[in-house]
Amino acid sequence: MDKELQEIIKKLLAEKKVDWAIGYEKAYDELSTRPAFVQDANDTARLIFNKYCINNLGLYLTKFKKNKLAVVCKGCDIATVFELIKEKQFSRENVVVIGVACEGVLDKKTGKQLEKCENCRVKQPKGADFTVGTGKDSAAPKNFLDVVEFEKKSSKEKAEFWNRQFEKCIRCYACRNVCPVCYCPDCFANRTMPEYLNKNVDAEENKLFHMIRMQHVFGRCTDCKACDTACPVNIPLTLLTKKLAKDAKELFNYESGADMDVLPPLSTYNEADSESDIL
Amino acid sequence: MKYELQLKNIAEGFRKDVENLSQQKISNCYQCGKCSAGCPVAYAMDYPPSMIMRMVQLGMHDQVMSSNTSWYCVSCETCTTRCPREIDIAKVMDTLKIMAQAGSYKLSENEIPIFDWIFLKSIELTGKIYELGLIGAYNLLSLHPLKDIYPMGLKMIIKGKINFIPHLFYNPSELIKNIRMFKLIRKKDRERIYEKNA
Amino acid sequence: MESKVKEINIVGFLCNWCSYAGADMTGLGRNIYPSNIKVIRIPCTGRMDPMMIIEAFHNGADGVLVSGCHPGDCHYTEGNFYWRRRYPHLKSLLEHFGVDRRRFHASWVSASEGKKFAEVVKKVYAEVKDWKDNG
């Protein structure tokens, strides 16, 4: 499988179809991988794909967007690429998507498979230019059981829960930095005019940061779990990103990255939109 | 003119009492007279309905209570149906009757309260109306012992239209339940009226 | 525990063309409503940046009301349609973070609905008070 992947990229680079290829390579131990950026057709041998390739390489597309790129994508990462294309961060012609079949990736800290891989319906990538390997999609659709369970709590319990979580937050912004759709040139969190966010690190300010970030990525977040995995203090951000996915689906029947022709939910409207709850 | 308006009565909440008990906005009446125009018994009333509404607005408590108007209301609801201000005038008339009976006014009318009392007593004790008892008791108490006996009453009996034996509950526990219910209602009613009058 | 009237703080965002004018109409009709609402004038509910609402709650507002033109009446044709999409999503998200649903409301109040505006504020006040008193 790695061989096939390497050959495809080698060819793309050799034929000058792309300037850079973004893939995975082995890192410091057997359980670690890291992004690899390849410019030379003869340098492709280090590219690999295995169950520890947890990163969403879509993140790097916005950083390299002046070049023609090839990117190795798990099925789930492709949604990110499409979402970014929809947001005009680069054009489809400038990206070669190399889909890799994936049987689920593991969190090396726990050794367990990520929760999102359980009911994955894109183990066999869809919409890629090249596909390597074959995967078997899950029959069951994505479930939101944990979100539904959490929603049942009273608002007081919810607030207390998040306060506890965000007390841990050190505002390292890792979640933002690994988020493929957090590509704003100047994040609101850094602004001073107006100062949306106090620079103090305390539970309330941290919560404010996360609330605004979540609002900003609504309808764009593909629930790729990059932020959740990156968080050094284990804040369950997945509970938030999944909520976004659930709301987008339930309120506007929208799935990020699924359909290239549909505008993000907040960029459009329908005259027949629900009026319930409006006084 | 017969009356002089007592300005303090206007403020003293007779209108509010009637409004609260009937849940009708009497201040909304603008005296168009449509109720009086259509009332089939207005000819027999001391004051036509629209005038009663005005008198309630102005707090003319004694005149309203001593007039026969509400007692002559036959509850045909013609006024209610046609009122352009959406006031349920028939219900206001009911309320006035209820207030009159609960209060200590000299009723301009005793036939109807007597009839109602017997009527409801009959329901309390038998669950249904016992016509013969009803008519008999009513005639006795209203001092017209022979009213309607001849020829109509007699003919009714001949035609088998009137039962001699009252209906009874098949199940005695139902009877007890019924009497208990009436007791509870009376208690609640007292609370209701006193609460409003207080 | 009964909270004091004074302690309840509601921020209202009213669109200039319908709801702000409607609130002016409330004044012309002398309809009394709770004084807890502090109104911020915005050109259109489409201008309503969700961040501002999050900031309002963050800063300690007990309730937020956003009010605009009825659908189809927007001065800018379609601004309120965009708001109508942001509102349910934002409400749901805020609720997820523990902002009770009784604290955040939206309404349509036209320039002639002075009475309705008073009713809306009373309703929002009652809901926020209910949240404050009963959790």
Add this chain to the structure above:
Amino acid sequence: MLKVAYFPGCSLSSTAKEYDISTRLVCEDLEIDLVEIPDWICCGATTAHITSELTAAALPAKSLVWAEKQGLNITSPCSACFSRLKMAHLHIEKDPKLKKEVEEVIGEKYNGKTEVMHLTRILIEQYGIENIKAKIKKELKGLKIACYYGCLMTRPAEVCVNDRVENPMLMDNLVKALGAEPVKWYYKTECCGAGFSLTKTEIARKLSGDILKEAKDCGADLVMVACPLCHSNLDARQPEIAKLIKTELNIPVLYFTQVLGLALGYNSMDLMLNKHFINPKPLLKAKGIL
């Protein structure tokens, strides 16, 4: 098959037995299942609502609760009972405080799920004029009928579902379907003074007299009613009224179920036509219906 809870009411078990019998006959013929409410108590009629609001709501509520439990709609041929049931239903629905009190007093919950319909609506609207037409055995040709609706089944407007308050047509349509001719008159919904029948009889006499006279003037052969109170005023008091207004009246007053029964082929004994004070048989014989 239509199935409804049946509330006959006090009058139908005494002064208006013929209405009860003809109702049951006709419904059996049309295969409408009338389930009589066991141990129903009086609706409170014209007295409860002027004595206490709570009594007026609590008495019918017992029957409403029973019907609701059975999952049935409720009907009564008597307009007074119908009106009390319907008004109780509406008042309880509108006034949560009253609802609470009523539930306390009767010791049961009422959810407002049952619909109260007058028997005319059950037969003419729910069962359907066309279906009735199909069952007619004898057309009532040549009979001029004044349909009299009275107050209680038409007013207030909330009660008068699917028909006009001021000029109801429900029974007129039935009469037309039966082959008879509905008389165009304007006293359809005037009050007969039923509430005062026993107490202020002079008023009942005057009002009923106006109605009978108008019916006569408009050329009606008979008056058709759907209420035992109207009937006793128009029929049993007719001789007194005639004497009072010094006019020959002699208009038979029939229940609509009796008229319908005639068209369905029942004879005068079945329908207990002999119970009426004004004997309808000569008229019906003259028209060739009996």
Add this chain to the structure above:
Amino acid sequence: MARIGVFVCHCGTNISGVVDVSRVAKYAESLPGVKVAVDYKFMCSDPGQNTIIDAIKTHNLDRIVVSACSPRMHELTFRNTLERAGLNPYMVEMANIREHVSWVHSDNKELATEKAMKLMEMSVSKVRRSEVLTKMFAPIEKRALVIGGGIAGIQAALDIAAAGYKVVLVEKESSIGGRMAQLDKTFPTLDCSACILTPKMVAVSQDKNITLLTYAEVTEVSGFIGQFEVKIKKKAKSVNSKCIGCGVCVTKCPNKKSLSDFDGRLGPRKAIYTLFPQAVPNVPVIDRETCTFFLTGKCKICEKVCPTSAVDYTQQDELITEKFGAVVVATGFDIYDHSSYGEYGYGEIKDVISSLQFERLISSSGPTEGHVVRPSDQKEVKNVVFIQCVGSRDESKKRPYCSRVCCMYTAKQAMLLKDHYPETQSYVFYIDIRAAGKNYEEFVQRAQNDYGVVYLRGRVSKIYERGNKLLVKGADTLSGAQVEIEADLVVLANGLEPRKGAKEFSQLFHMSSDQYGFYNELHPKLAPVETAISGVFVAGCCQSPKDIPDTVAMASATAAKVCAIFAKEKMEVEPLIAGVNQLTCSGCETCYNVCPYSAIEMKDKEVKRGEVRHVAEVLESVCKGCGVCVGACYSKAVDLKGFSERQILSQVETATMPITNS
């Protein structure tokens, strides 16, 4: 550091009666940046404004907060004040402590004062973040559109044309004239309606500045003051411009199946018709829904008899698009349809007629040539009952308002009837007589004293049809008596209501309307002909019921307003529009997608030296300042002048802060 002045208005006692204004001013002084705070009786008065100007000069102020009434009322006034004082006019903010405080919180003066302080503080916070803005100008298309060819539209068009500007008058019927053309005589002078209207109609047709589009409707509107773009559908008349109005076609047309709406459906109307004899333009139209030729393909009689071959069956509807600088809406009214009154016979009793039908009956150009006869049997009448307030002052019919003209026209009709038929007797049932107008009360008195009309104070409960008479059952509440009248004819005084489709029409312009559908004026007293949409004015009964003199006055007022716009070289537009900070724009095109005016352009642009990025740019002349883009932008790169993120955020922060040291 900003130098802010705060001015608190008493508004007589409107504000000071509830709010402790001196406490508000005192609190203002304690706020950072506030150099001076004063309260004054009437801030908007000349001395009030001069106080502001003086304060600006003495304290060297650069920003102003006025705590007074609604900014919708006086924001412009105070912007001008600042300009006169040499400041940028956009450096003023208003705190609305009248409509939003004193008038609505009079139940608790303490809380009201605290709220007033807070609102003032919020405005101080906002003005502290205000920026200098420069005025913008836009071109004006000096052509007016008048919609509706009734007396209001006619008057407005004539007045605007007289000032030398071009006018397009659009009327949906085949002739102008409107409701007034249906009337016989007018109150309180009893002069003939046609005699005073027809000369005006002719003047319209002869005015070189007026283009008359009859049988036409406005279908789409876009743009804004100075630059409205309007689509007008000209329905096919099937008669072209060669027509000389001889009327032969109408006479010869064999198809008279339909009833004339103009005549209140009391008489027939041909398939080819003019509305009435004095129609302007006097060109007939073919109603394609009833014309035999259009239904069956046979007939063509009108084509054969036409001496100028003006009949053209092939004509098609035509859609034209025109530009206008201002619009006058004068779409008029309908009368209330009394078929919802069951007690008056559900509109089915033939001899119970509407007031407009009576006008047609008694008009000599009407279907009976002026003979008042019963529609049921064409017999003459003796006793006539008039019932007022049908569809007016009736909550149960959702028409609680007074229609203002019915008392007067009922008196007029009763008098006309007596004039024509001295042996008749009229009875009028009324609730209150509302005759507020010059010579109006005298007119109603004359009806009672000189014409013997019997006025009975009460609403009619029911009309019974008895034989060929109508039995009217009413009451006279003054005497407390019930009344029964045997009448030959009953005339209902139908109230006025908005035209059917008024609501949909108002949405074309995004005008607001009240719950009945009457269009809302901008201010009930001080801007009675303006609407919330600048450049769109309303005249006549589409705004509320009114009589002819009021309508004409209102129409002339709209004309003055239109001329005032056209007299300017260029249109001043508020610079409260969006702007993009391209350094922070991420080029996601969200703003581009949501902009209702397509005022955002996406460009590849060098934003930093050597860095070309895909970014948004606002087209300043197109942007209307709605701010939808600001609400949608994640990167916080778009902002709205006058309602910037900094301003609103500071308002939010202030609003949620407790009042200090109060």
